[in-house]
Amino acid sequence: MTNIDIRNLADRIRAGDRRALARAITLVESGRADHRADALALQEALGTDRQALRIGLSGTPGVGKSTFIESFGLMLTGMGKRVAVLAVDPSSARSGGSILGDKTRMDHLARDPNAFIRPSPSQTELGGVARRTREAVALCEAAGFDVVLIETVGVGQSETVVAHMSDLFVLLLAPAGGDELQGVKRGIMEIADLIFVNKADGALKEQAIRTCADYAGALRLLRKRPQDPDGFPKALTISAIEAAGLGEAWDEMQALVDWRKEHAIWDQTRQAQASHWFAEDVRHGLLRWLQDDPDTNARMIEAAAQVRDGSLSPAAAAVQVLAPLEKR
Numbered sequence: 001m002t003n004i005d006i007r008n009l010a011d012r013i014r015a016g017d018r019r020a021l022a023r024a025i026t027l028v029e030s031g032r033a034d035h036r037a038d039a040l041a042l043q044e045a046l047g048t049d050r051q052a053l054r055i056g057l058s059g060t061p062g063v064g065k066s067t068f069i070e071s072f073g074l075m076l077t078g079m080g081k082r083v084a085v086l087a088v089d090p091s092s093a094r095s096g097g098s099i100l101g102d103k104t105r106m107d108h109l110a111r112d113p114n115a116f117i118r119p120s121p122s123q124t125e126l127g128g129v130a131r132r133t134r135e136a137v138a139l140c141e142a143a144g145f146d147v148v149l150i151e152t153v154g155v156g157q158s159e160t161v162v163a164h165m166s167d168l169f170v171l172l173l174a175p176a177g178g179d180e181l182q183g184v185k186r187g188i189m190e191i192a193d194l195i196f197v198n199k200a201d202g203a204l205k206e207q208a209i210r211t212c213a214d215y216a217g218a219l220r221l222l223r224k225r226p227q228d229p230d231g232f233p234k235a236l237t238i239s240a241i242e243a244a245g246l247g248e249a250w251d252e253m254q255a256l257v258d259w260r261k262e263h264a265i266w267d268q269t270r271q272a273q274a275s276h277w278f279a280e281d282v283r284h285g286l287l288r289w290l291q292d293d294p295d296t297n298a299r300m301i302e303a304a305a306q307v308r309d310g311s312l313s314p315a316a317a318a319v320q321v322l323a324p325l326e327k328r
């Protein structure tokens, strides 16, 4: 552990101090072992008695995510709610560059005292970004935020990862010709609770309405999910720029949340997610532990070479690495 005053930091976070929150998120994002110990002690001190509504939000670049977060966030703060915005940026994991997390975005919301905006942590792998973001969500809850928006783009596994830390998952789409409907992966349709067709304004309005009807039709074809009341998943049109349809969007979210809470689905989902992240942390820890063990690491490097040159199958190579450990 470092000499950070954990108790004091926890008190300031619980009092809603955004600088303390930012510092705590930096702590959970750190790869240093002493920081990790502090981060865990901090989370322990903060407790888990506060819950926010965690909303996952995805959409391709240009669809209007930051415009939506800005106007939706301002609507919520206008209603007296406190709103945190976090990001899971898979591009930062791959290249160090970023699709999200540009600091000039959402500048009105960023200046709102009831909002907190944090760009994606830069890590070398999506799993690392995700694990830390999930802890940042918990910190925002402890700081008393009512809504935590977790933004991502539809690249690779990032949507699934964000869905695993969200109570609701929203997919933002742009108006499109009918044949583009196939462009949305089936998997993402299956995890979306709400689809918002954005840019339903001006010349794009009619097209947005048609696109929305197409998606509503596609959603009806999906198998009914146990976590949904009648009529969900649902598609709506909105205009982030004109702040139109956002009240309805919020009402639909509330209706879904209320129903899930009444039917114990809210708690079940959170429990399943906690188990998921526990397993992820164990898996990750185990792999790291194996790589840090010189003998095992040497066997892994050797086996990997044999897999590459075809002299060993992947399955046999895994056994070769793991078998000596079984005797421990």
Ligand code: GDP
Pocket: 059, 060, 061, 062, 063, 064, 065, 066, 067, 068, 198, 199, 200, 201, 202, 204, 238, 239, 240, 241, 242
């Ligand atoms: P992001 O990449 O998903 O975050 O998208 P942005 O929020 O940066 O928006 C991309 C572009 O779409 C910008 O030029 C926005 O002004 C525009 N845009 C966003 N929302 C709307 C909307 O509701 N209507 C219209 N007409 N344009 C929008």
